[in-house]
Amino acid sequence: MATTEVEPRRVKYTWRDRLGHWDVKASPYLYIAPFFIVFGLTGLFPIIYTAVISFMDWDTIRNTGEYLGWDNFQFVLNDRQFWIALRNTFSIFLLSSVPQVIIATFIAAMLDHNLRARTFWRMGVLVPYVMMPVAVALIFSQLFADTYGLINHWLGYIGIGPIGWHVDVLSSHVAIASMVNFRWIGYNALILLAAMQAIPRELYEAAAIDGAGKARRFFSVTLPQIRPTAIFVIITSTIGGLQIFDEPRMFDTTGTGGADKQWLTITMYMYNTGWGQLNFGRAAAIAWLLFLIILAFGLLNFWLTRKLISSDQSGSK
Amino acid sequence: MSFTRRKKSLALTAGAAIFAMTIAGCSSSDDETEEPTSSATGGTTEEAGSGEPVTLTLATFNTPGYNSVEQPNADYEYDLIQEYMDLNPNVTITYDRKAESGDARTNFFTKLGPGGLADVEMIEVDWMPEVMQYSDLLEDLTSADTEGRWLESKVADATDADGRLIGAGTDVGPEAICYRASLFEEAGLPSAPDEVASLLDGDWANFFEVGQEYADATGKAFFDSTSGIWQGMIGQINPAFEDADTGEIIATENADVKAAYDQLTAAAADQSTGYQQWTEDWNAGMSNGDYATMLCPPWMLGVIEGNVGDAADDWNIANVFPNGGGNWGGSWLTVPSNGANVDEAKKLALWLTAPEQQAKAFANAGTYPSQPAAYEDPAVADATNAFFNDAPIGTLFADRAEAVPAAPFKGEFYFQVNTAITDALTRVDTDVNDAAASWDQAVSDIEALG
Numbered sequence: 023m024a025t026t027e028v029e030p031r032r033v034k035y036t037w038r039d040r041l042g043h044w045d046v047k048a049s050p051y052l053y054i055a056p057f058f059i060v061f062g063l064t065g066l067f068p069i070i071y072t073a074v075i076s077f078m079d080w081d082t083i084r085n086t087g088e089y090l091g092w093d094n095f096q097f098v099l100n101d102r103q104f105w106i107a108l109r110n111t112f113s114i115f116l117l118s119s120v121p122q123v124i125i126a127t128f129i130a131a132m133l134d135h136n137l138r139a140r141t142f143w144r145m146g147v148l149v150p151y152v153m154m155p156v157a158v159a160l161i162f163s164q165l166f167a168d169t170y171g172l173i174n175h176w177l178g179y180i181g182i183g184p185i186g187w188h189v190d191v192l193s194s195h196v197a198i199a200s201m202v203n204f205r206w207i208g209y210n211a212l213i214l215l216a217a218m219q220a221i222p223r224e225l226y227e228a229a230a231i232d233g234a235g236k237a238r239r240f241f242s243v244t245l246p247q248i249r250p251t252a253i254f255v256i257i258t259s260t261i262g263g264l265q266i267f268d269e270p271r272m273f274d275t276t277g278t279g280g281a282d283k284q285w286l287t288i289t290m291y292m293y294n295t296g297w298g299q300l301n302f303g304r305a306a307a308i309a310w311l312l313f314l315i316i317l318a319f320g321l322l323n324f325w326l327t328r329k330l331i332s333s334d335q336s337g338s339k
Numbered sequence: 340m341s342f343t344r345r346k347k348s349l350a351l352t353a354g355a356a357i358f359a360m361t362i363a364g365c366s367s368s369d370d371e372t373e374e375p376t377s378s379a380t381g382g383t384t385e386e387a388g389s390g391e392p393v394t395l396t397l398a399t400f401n402t403p404g405y406n407s408v409e410q411p412n413a414d415y416e417y418d419l420i421q422e423y424m425d426l427n428p429n430v431t432i433t434y435d436r437k438a439e440s441g442d443a444r445t446n447f448f449t450k451l452g453p454g455g456l457a458d459v460e461m462i463e464v465d466w467m468p469e470v471m472q473y474s475d476l477l478e479d480l481t482s483a484d485t486e487g488r489w490l491e492s493k494v495a496d497a498t499d500a501d502g503r504l505i506g507a508g509t510d511v512g513p514e515a516i517c518y519r520a521s522l523f524e525e526a527g528l529p530s531a532p533d534e535v536a537s538l539l540d541g542d543w544a545n546f547f548e549v550g551q552e553y554a555d556a557t558g559k560a561f562f563d564s565t566s567g568i569w570q571g572m573i574g575q576i577n578p579a580f581e582d583a584d585t586g587e588i589i590a591t592e593n594a595d596v597k598a599a600y601d602q603l604t605a606a607a608a609d610q611s612t613g614y615q616q617w618t619e620d621w622n623a624g625m626s627n628g629d630y631a632t633m634l635c636p637p638w639m640l641g642v643i644e645g646n647v648g649d650a651a652d653d654w655n656i657a658n659v660f661p662n663g664g665g666n667w668g669g670s671w672l673t674v675p676s677n678g679a680n681v682d683e684a685k686k687l688a689l690w691l692t693a694p695e696q697q698a699k700a701f702a703n704a705g706t707y708p709s710q711p712a713a714y715e716d717p718a719v720a721d722a723t724n725a726f727f728n729d730a731p732i733g734t735l736f737a738d739r740a741e742a743v744p745a746a747p748f749k750g751e752f753y754f755q756v757n758t759a760i761t762d763a764l765t766r767v768d769t770d771v772n773d774a775a776a777s778w779d780q781a782v783s784d785i786e787a788l789g
Contacts, residue, residue: 281615
């Protein structure tokens with residue numbers, strides 16, 4: 023029916039042919055469509071919405087706003103708390119992510135050996151990850167209490183005076199970073215372990231025959247071989263580290279980052295502005311600034327990691 | 340092998356997507372079913388109750404004492420929810436209780452505009468100033484029957500500029516002083532409740548004088564935390580942070596605020612623990628004798644008892660409060676205007692906050708009534724607390740409630756300003772800053788608000 027009039031040059035397709043053709047062409051998109059529809063609703067829309075209200079004095083309850091231009095951004099960039107939060111975020115990020123990746127790589131290398139009860143050890147490192155962050159925070163708040171905490175108690179035995187975990191800036195960051203590390207080291211170790219398992223054993227044999235010792239084999243074979251996975255681990259822990267929220271928020275009972283904002287992070291600053299002060303326009307501006315910071319830092323990190331790990335092994339991939 | 344795995348993961352993704360859609364579908368169909376109910380009840384409410392069946396939702400937090408769902412182990416004597424349903428057979432109540440006030444606050448402000456709140460929502464004194472900005476979205480609960488039902492300050496806090504009463508008061512937190520008898524004895528101070536009450540009777544200067552005497556005698560802190568004491572002091576300053584007419588922040592120019600700050604920071608040097616409330620150290624210090632006094636609203640008795648157990652059973656309570664009285668905590672029931680069953684919801688809110696019911700709630704969970712008539716009720720008047728040496732808490736807190744001054748004006752910035760100042764106090768208390776530098780910091784923090 024439909025084939026009668028148009029384009030006589032073409033081979034006549036039946037409805038069935040067309041359907042088949044359409045199936046091949048369109049189906050893949052249909053299969054991935056649910057993800058993008060859900061992402062559009064839950065991801066893209068909020069991102070755009072946030073951008074819009076970041077230029078407004080937004081009242082989320084009445085759903086009305088007054089256009090302010092760049093005022094919100096200007097306020098945030100001139101706010102002392104923003105810069106303190108930025109400092110704290112990077113400090114906690116460095117104190118957590120760097121040791122975390124190094125220790126995770128080390129643990130993964132250890133687990134890569136032929137251990138007895140291998141599965142037990144491998145699953146064991148994942149236990150902290152399964153614990154609820156709130157439960158972790160409860161345990162650590164007992165450990166890091168300033169006067170009656172276990173850690174200050176133990177430090178007392180070796181003559182180190184009580185540390186003001188909730189007073190001193192760096193101490194509070196160390197305490198929070200240890201919480202983060204406790205939770206994420208095992209997880210990252212398992213990912214790195216999986217990458218190490220995939221390294222062909224011949225490479226090690228060849229290196230051993232060439233006379234490479236354990237350390238040399240680790241640095242010259244293992245590390246270059248796990249590079250893509252290491253980049254993944256570093257990028258995800260960068261994003262996670264810059265968005266750190268649960269641990270510092272649970273670090274004291276008010277969750278506002280301490281009396282002198284010693285451990286206020288950017289996400290806490292954003293939360294306090296949004297839900298604490300009900301100033302959602304300004305919180306949206308903070309969200310966008312955080313997004314830009316993460317983007318810039320993620321790219322820098324990606325570039326650095328590629329450089330560092332491949333520097334002495336530029337040939338091998 | 341790899342093919343089947345891919346298929347499986349595909350199925351999973353598809354499943355997740357379908358699940359997400361189902362959720363979306365559910366919530367939208369919920370809204371649809373709610374519409375007809377509202378129009379149905381709109382017609383029936385004229386015939387005073389016993390009309391068509393209505394389902395009401397009631398949302399609270401912590402332990403208001405309505406129904407033993409709140410604390411399955413506590414074995415409440417009364418079930419107010421069931422009682423109301425028995426009195427009004429057409430009403431079914433769904434009782435939703437959140438664990439914490441903070442969760443309830445987030446939920447309240449998320450749904451206040453778009454809808455989706457319970458028919459009756461409980462709100463707390465801490466977020467009352469913020470709620471008042473949206474008082475037009477809540478029902479006016481003024482009624483001839485409830486004239487004079489509540490303490491004056493309770494009504495004043497929930498009345499907006501147009502004179503609409505948007506909250507039906509449930510409980511209040513009139514403060515007394517809790518102290519540890521053995522520590523008072525150690526310091527050579529009188530330790531019986533009556534003696535302590537007359538010792539501390541006076542203004543804050545007197546309180547800190549006794550504190551200094553205690554600190555000199557024992558070398559230990561007198562009160563639990565600067566932020567705790569500040570809570571009592573600032574509640575008596577009126578106006579405190581904002582001008583009631585213009586809403587302008589006056590905290591940094593208010594001489595009374597600065598004077599209280601100076602008085603407290605001076606006393607804190609010897610008399611404060613340096614702890615913050617609700618921390619591990621504060622909890623442990625309660626048993627370990629690190630401090631001898633704390634400000635004590637009725638709900639704090641349960642906190643102390645639960646915290647110290649047998650470790651420090653000499654905590655006691657004195658019927659006194661420096662410079663008059665003070666209130667700490669308390670809640671209201673509100674009825675959001677966009678609810679489906681506004682009229683039935685109002686009836687429920689007003690019934691639950693009647694003196695008889697609030698007396699039962701007190702018997703259940705120790706939430707002290709904001710209705711003076713309830714203080715005559717035997718359930719309140721005869722109440723004693725075994726842990727605090729059988730202190731007659733019913734009559735004691737009735738005295739303290741009478742002493743509570745008219746609540747100071749709290750505007751939109753009240754809690755942000757207060758946080759800036761309590762942070763300043765904590766900085767001094769933990770030796771981060773000296774008092775003057777810390778105040779300057781607070782001033783610049785406050786000036787950045789708005």
